[in-house]
Amino acid sequence: MSNPNQNLWQSAQRDITLIDIPRSISLAQGTDEHPCQDILLSTTPQEEPYPTNEPKSAAARAKLANNTVDAELHEEYAVLLVDALARVKATYTGPWCLPRPFVEAPAGKGKKRKLSPADDDENGETGNAKQNLRPGGDLHHSLPSDLLRHLSEIPSARIHGVDLEEPSRVNGENHTSEQQRDEDAQKWVAISDPKDEAASFNFSIPRGSSFVLGSCWDSTTLHRYVRAQAQELDVPKTFDAILLDPPWPNRSVKRTHKTANSSYATLATLQDVYQLIIGMDLDVLMAENCVVAVWITNKPAVRELVLGEGGLFECWGVELVEEWIWLKTTLHGDPVTPINSTWRKPYEVLLVGRKRRSYLTTAAETPATHVGVKRKVVMSVPDLHSRKPCLKKLIETLVLDSDRYRALEVFARHLVAEWWSWGDECIKFNWEGNWRREELCEEARV
Numbered sequence: 001m002s003n004p005n006q007n008l009w010q011s012a013q014r015d016i017t018l019i020d021i022p023r024s025i026s027l028a029q030g031t032d033e034h035p036c037q038d039i040l041l042s043t044t045p046q047e048e049p050y051p052t053n054e055p056k057s058a059a060a061r062a063k064l065a066n067n068t069v070d071a072e073l074h075e076e077y078a079v080l081l082v083d084a085l086a087r088v089k090a091t092y093t094g095p096w097c098l099p100r101p102f103v104e105a106p107a108g109k110g111k112k113r114k115l116s117p118a119d120d121d122e123n124g125e126t127g128n129a130k131q132n133l134r135p136g137g138d139l140h141h142s143l144p145s146d147l148l149r150h151l152s153e154i155p156s157a158r159i160h161g162v163d164l165e166e167p168s169r170v171n172g173e174n175h176t177s178e179q180q181r182d183e184d185a186q187k188w189v190a191i192s193d194p195k196d197e198a199a200s201f202n203f204s205i206p207r208g209s210s211f212v213l214g215s216c217w218d219s220t221t222l223h224r225y226v227r228a229q230a231q232e233l234d235v236p237k238t239f240d241a242i243l244l245d246p247p248w249p250n251r252s253v254k255r256t257h258k259t260a261n262s263s264y265a266t267l268a269t270l271q272d273v274y275q276l277i278i279g280m281d282l283d284v285l286m287a288e289n290c291v292v293a294v295w296i297t298n299k300p301a302v303r304e305l306v307l308g309e310g311g312l313f314e315c316w317g318v319e320l321v322e323e324w325i326w327l328k329t330t331l332h333g334d335p336v337t338p339i340n341s342t343w344r345k346p347y348e349v350l351l352v353g354r355k356r357r358s359y360l361t362t363a364a365e366t367p368a369t370h371v372g373v374k375r376k377v378v379m380s381v382p383d384l385h386s387r388k389p390c391l392k393k394l395i396e397t398l399v400l401d402s403d404r405y406r407a408l409e410v411f412a413r414h415l416v417a418e419w420w421s422w423g424d425e426c427i428k429f430n431w432e433g434n435w436r437r438e439e440l441c442e443e444a445r446v
Helices: 021-027 058-067 071-091 127-131 147-152 219-233 251-256 270-278 300-307 312-316 359-365
Strands: 007-010 016-019 168-170 173-175 186-193 196-206 210-213 239-244 286-296 318-328 347-355 374-380 407-410 420-423
Touching (some): 016 021, 071 318, 071 347, 210 219, 286 300, 286 312, 300 312, 300 347, 312 318, 312 347
Parallel strands (some): 016 374, 210 420, 239 286
Antiparallel strands (some): 007 016, 186 196, 286 347, 318 347
């Protein structure tokens, strides 16, 4: 590609980055030596901010207090985001996202209804406006909703440690190089529909990637495969970076995804999420100085579950070192909602920590204020619901050896070259129906 960089713009200090979401994911399917040339299907970029109905009474605002970011913390974020937007617009005149030429026709307009506080999903998407977040329709309408679930239930379908020089095994069948669409960049494997054996679906397996397609409640399978790979390939049994995007409780998602074709799932309570993640024994997989990054919603209780006393970071011996605020913008560089919107904040936060032997001493010194924590801003035009920018290139700036590191993404929805991925949807966006071949993509080149 003429522009192989996912970053449309980055400050000299690298504290502000404008990322194209589809490009970041497609680049992560390849390596510097063997880049992925295909383009990921996307949705029509939002041109105008979403409408918001702010609560008019003090009682209504108070009711939302527990579902949105702490007021003092938000003020700090707001100052940072306003400054970041000003810096970008003062020096950058290019597009805020790359062309998205391949989008599906809208699936139909949903019935409009009145917004209410109960519609808040704590991440800046509510009610009617959420219907517009997927103007391109459901890109997975041709992928059987139970296909991934079926595969995750049979051990023979859990592929791991894929070697491009050897055939993969899927459902007990060998897949030879004849089924590799691009032997230099990625391998393609065919998987049969459990309800129609005559129908098969092709999934791409990026070079050097390993994955466990299965429930994150079953951590023994992941640990077993990690140990097996370490023994077979003489590599460490630990990771230098672990990224998580947990299924935090979300009322709006529960309502809008109650369809037969939807596999998007969240857990009922924060305690459920806590028990799930603690039960993974991820600390056993963390190398010394491991970078640990967790996406959170704007609900204060979620932040407390990660950073508070007895929270995930404390249990893992992880010290908070950075916060990355992901600001969602329109095609013209405006926040998708006002930064100070009461209901719908236009940002999400990634808490970035580091495994420390001296964690207890450090935590005792700054348990609440997290003095010295660096904050960075990542901007992008939103894509499919819940699809976040792939942060591989940014995370590589934090690992001690970016040329030889091991990374694991938990609750993944797509694979990443040379990374491990784990989750019951970890190959979802690797289905060929989400992609357009290189020869079809000339108009989208930059």
